[in-house]
Amino acid sequence: MHEHIAEAVKEPDVVTVPPGAVCLRFETMKLYSALGAVRHLLDTGQVKPGDTLIDSSSGIYAHALALACHRYGLKCHIVGSTTVDRTLRVQLEILGATLEQVRPSKNLRLDQNLRVERIGELLRENPGYHWMRQYHDSIHYLGYRDVADLIGKEVPEGPLALVGGVGTGASTGAIATYLREAGRDVTLVGVQPFGSVTFGAEHVLDPDMIIAGIGSSIPFQNVRHELYDRIHWVNFDYAMSGAVELLRASGIFAGLSAGAAYLATLWERERDDSRTYVFLAADTGHRYVDSAYAQHGQALGLGAMRPHEVTEQHELRHPWSTMDWPPSDSALLRGEPLLVPGAV
Structure with missing residues (x-):
């Protein structure tokens, strides 16, 4: 059970x-990702019940993080893409998560940039929030x-x-x-x-x-x-x-x-x-x-x-x-880092 x-x-x-x-x-x-990350944060004392976790999402991770927060007694705030539909919005609301969606955009680049910019604003306004950094943290x-x-x-x-x-x-x-x-x-x-x-x-x-x-x-x-x-x-x-x-x-x-x-x-x-x-x-x-x-x-x-x-x-x-992969001209073959792996 x-x-x-x-x-x-x-x-x-x-x-x-x-x-x-x-x-x-x-x-x-992404429930696997969210549950594993939240358990680790609680076990290591980086967050405690009642704290607010925030992140950006196109939809799947929003649902996962909201359920993980509901499971462990944490608050959840999502900066969402326009792809977050009404069905998910209603679920997030009832689960106790808050959602704000960025303005509609015609391409992935603008949509993600708008969400990342908003995350930065929220962290400056609410330094006690914990950013889950699903795009960056190992x-x-x-x-x-x-x-x-x-x-x-x-x-x-x-x-x-x-x-x-x-x-x-x-x-x-x-x-x-x-x-x-x-x-x-x-x-x-x-x-x-x-x-x-x-x-x-x-x-x-x-x-x-x-x-x-x-x-x-x-x-x-x-x-x-x-x-x-x-x-x-x-x-x-x-x-x-x-x-x-x-x-x-x-x-x-x-x-x-x-x-x-x-x-x-x-x-x-x-x-x-x-x-x-x-x-x-x-x-x-x-x-x-x-x-x-x-x-x-x-x-x-x-x-x-x-x-x-x-x-x-x-x-x-x-x-x-x-x-x-990697291609013949890849930076990996030249020993140059493409991105920094691991937690940031």
Whole structure:
């Protein structure tokens, strides 16, 4: 029996998806991140019950942090993207969290910059608030050890390929880290939207692809680039088509990042079927009904979608590009840090 709904909701469904892939379908994946981080903060005395935790979110993390705060008796304030819908706003209000949304914007860069600026203002006005820094602090890796343990139990022994959104790096990066520490042979495949700076695609814009959870217009300091073996950049049309095909093929109703991860999984498995492929569906598809699923009549079939294989970022182009990581001209190979990993 669970002591709180957060513990029950966080657990994913482990589903076989033909041909030969496994989907971890979460309702709110970032509950692992939020619960693990909040427990650590309380255990180490950095916060205490009654304190206020704040952060920026496009939606998934807002729900996760609100539930974690409800679980442990903390206050929660979210600076949200315009993608936070009415269903989530009502839940946050009833849970006791407060939400303010930045003004509407047409691209990921402006949306994230506005939210970060507002966080800075709030901290100056309320120095007692604790900023969770989901984009920067490696504390968010901690909770994902449980996901790695689950994969270790549910997925047969042998080489794995883990596929999913990069986001802050505290999901795919963390899960792969713990699996590798346990001795598993893991290839890590990250999924990004065009326009994200995280792996150098800021010069190729996609204004329709506002999925802040898998890409960034600002440097995320807890992304550990050296953990990744392959990167896929997928635009809105292909991510939507992938999500529709995933629902049609398996019944899994998930977000756009899952659609992109599904495409990447199928392509990678075609290249190398010696591994078991595990891909992440970080959230359900409910908030994408109007913006994506309603366009299912325009979805492309799987056979029509193939990526451009590139070797350097300047070759990236719509609708789908992929490359080995690190590229030949990567700063990693020259020993230069791209971002500062770990807590800041």
